Amino acid sequence: MLKAAIFAGLVLCLTTDAAHLRHETRHKRESSECPKECLSNPLEISFVVDASASIWPGNFTLGLNFIEDFVNIFEISQTAVRVSLVTYGEVVYDQDDFGFADYSNNQDLMEAISNIPYRSGIMTNTSGGIWHMLNKQMPEAREGVRRVVIVLTDGNSQETALTKRAAKDALDSGLEVFAIGVGHDVSPQELHNIASDDRHVFVVSAYHMLESIKKRLSYEACNIPTQPVCEMDPVDLSFVIDSSASIGEGNFSVGMQFVKEFVDSFQLNPSAVRVSLVTFGEVVYTEDAFGFDTYTDKKDVLDTLAGIKWRHGKETNTGAGIKYMQVTQMAKARPIAAHICIVITDGESQETEQTKEQAKAAQDAGIVMYAIGVGKIGEKLNEEELINIAGDTSRVLTAENYAQLNLLKDSLTDITCQGILQSIESKASKFRE
Numbered sequence: 001m002l003k004a005a006i007f008a009g010l011v012l013c014l015t016t017d018a019a020h021l022r023h024e025t026r027h028k029r030e031s032s033e034c035p036k037e038c039l040s041n042p043l044e045i046s047f048v049v050d051a052s053a054s055i056w057p058g059n060f061t062l063g064l065n066f067i068e069d070f071v072n073i074f075e076i077s078q079t080a081v082r083v084s085l086v087t088y089g090e091v092v093y094d095q096d097d098f099g100f101a102d103y104s105n106n107q108d109l110m111e112a113i114s115n116i117p118y119r120s121g122i123m124t125n126t127s128g129g130i131w132h133m134l135n136k137q138m139p140e141a142r143e144g145v146r147r148v149v150i151v152l153t154d155g156n157s158q159e160t161a162l163t164k165r166a167a168k169d170a171l172d173s174g175l176e177v178f179a180i181g182v183g184h185d186v187s188p189q190e191l192h193n194i195a196s197d198d199r200h201v202f203v204v205s206a207y208h209m210l211e212s213i214k215k216r217l218s219y220e221a222c223n224i225p226t227q228p229v230c231e232m233d234p235v236d237l238s239f240v241i242d243s244s245a246s247i248g249e250g251n252f253s254v255g256m257q258f259v260k261e262f263v264d265s266f267q268l269n270p271s272a273v274r275v276s277l278v279t280f281g282e283v284v285y286t287e288d289a290f291g292f293d294t295y296t297d298k299k300d301v302l303d304t305l306a307g308i309k310w311r312h313g314k315e316t317n318t319g320a321g322i323k324y325m326q327v328t329q330m331a332k333a334r335p336i337a338a339h340i341c342i343v344i345t346d347g348e349s350q351e352t353e354q355t356k357e358q359a360k361a362a363q364d365a366g367i368v369m370y371a372i373g374v375g376k377i378g379e380k381l382n383e384e385e386l387i388n389i390a391g392d393t394s395r396v397l398t399a400e401n402y403a404q405l406n407l408l409k410d411s412l413t414d415i416t417c418q419g420i421l422q423s424i425e426s427k428a429s430k431f432r433e
């Protein structure tokens with residue numbers, strides 16, 4: 001059910017956004033598979049945009065391009081979707097702002113956004129921007145129409161407490177507030193203070209990566225997802241794969257094909273889902289391992305997965321694989337992302353105690369562990385060990401043989417999605433006061 005809804009959501013709301021087409025289509029509405037009514041239903045969208053000096057002109061333009069592309073999927077008119085915008089630095093640049101009533105078609109709105117000047121403010125007065133939106137622009141909003149605010153910033157405001165107060169005023173007056181943080185200096189704490197809830201917080205590594213959140217943001221803004229869309233959430237996803245002799249080359253490649261198809265269902269990019277992998281036999285095959293930052297391109301990850309070699313390991317040293325994943329790979333995971341690890345094995349490890357210890361250490365470090373056992377329980381597979389690896393029976397799946405792994409795909413999607421959402425929620429709660 002959950003999964004069906006997720007994919008229905010994906011299909012419903014994909015926007016076609018090939019980067020190379022962006023410039024030609026800038027002044028033409030992009031086609032979108034969002035339901036038409038979602039794009040033309042009355043909606044007020046307010047942008048509050050950081051124009052402080054730390055951003056630099058090139059990045060500011062990338063930010064404006066993103067806003068243009070985003071608003072352009074909607075039908076802009078006085079009866080459908082309307083947009084306001086304000087920029088801020090040490091003060092609010094009210095000379096540059098525009099309100100809901102100012103633009104009545106896509107073309108004029110896009111033009112106006114692209115003409116917003118970069119003022120290179122010497123401070124980040126986020127509260128000023130929010131209060132300006134709330135007190136000067138929102139009063140023009142149509143009665144009974146949904147109001148969405150998008151705050152785009154590259155860093156921390158100097159006045160954290162004031163920012164929090166301004167955001168609280170906005171939330172208290174019934175606005176739905178998204179906080180988008182760009183770059184490494186942004187404080188998750190502040191983003192969570194600004195946003196309505198965790199699903200309204202977005203973090204991207206750089207301005208050129210904003211494109212990567214466009215789909216998820218449009219889902220949320222369209223209010224389509226009553227169901228989570230976790231393939232776009234920030235996730236660092238690790239695979240620990242048994243490469244021991246008993247599996248055989250053919251079965252190993254069937255297993256890797258399964259991993260590849262599963263990974264393919266996520267939105268891989270440095271702002272959303274990142275993947276790492278390690279294989280093991282009697283040792284860890286570090287020469288085949290790759291980390292979260294090894295590849296930035298989805299295609300490179302999928303190609304690499306297809307080429308991972310079966311090492312016919314003499315033993316099944318699952319503990320060593322898990323340890324490598326935690327100590328070497330997860331050490332580079334993003335603090336804000338969900339940390340997920342999927343272990344696939346065809347049998348009991350030689351060192352059951354060590355496996356248990358390493359799995360426990362990974363679970364204690366906040367990694368949500370999953371175990372997939374391939375084989376017959378009681379023959380080669382030890383159910384207790386699978387439970388030890390995962391930490392809970394609800395995160396254990398088994399298939400009788402590699403050919404039947406396919407049957408697990410839906411269940412694996414469901415349970416990893418649950419783990420992702422729980423993990424993000426528990427992290428976010430730490431950032432909230």
Ligand SMILES: *[C@@H]1O[C@H](CO)[C@@H](O)[C@H](O)[C@H]1NC(C)=O
Nearest residue numbers: 090091092125127128129159
């Ligand atoms: C923020 O901007 C507003 C409006 O321009 C201004 O009145 C206020 O003094 C600024 N706040 C700070 C802390 O500089």
Ligand SMILES: *[C@@H]1O[C@H](CO)[C@@H](O)[C@H](O)[C@H]1NC(C)=O
Nearest residue numbers: 055056059154182183206207
């Ligand atoms: C903005 O651009 C500069 C170079 O033009 C870059 O060094 C910096 O990291 C960028 N900042 C963000 C937040 O993307």
Ligand SMILES: *[C@@H]1O[C@H](CO)[C@@H](O)[C@H](O)[C@H]1NC(C)=O
Nearest residue numbers: 247248249250251400401402
């Ligand atoms: C794959 O596994 C099955 C048993 O699960 C076994 O009969 C078969 O020989 C294996 N194939 C290869 C190529 O190792």
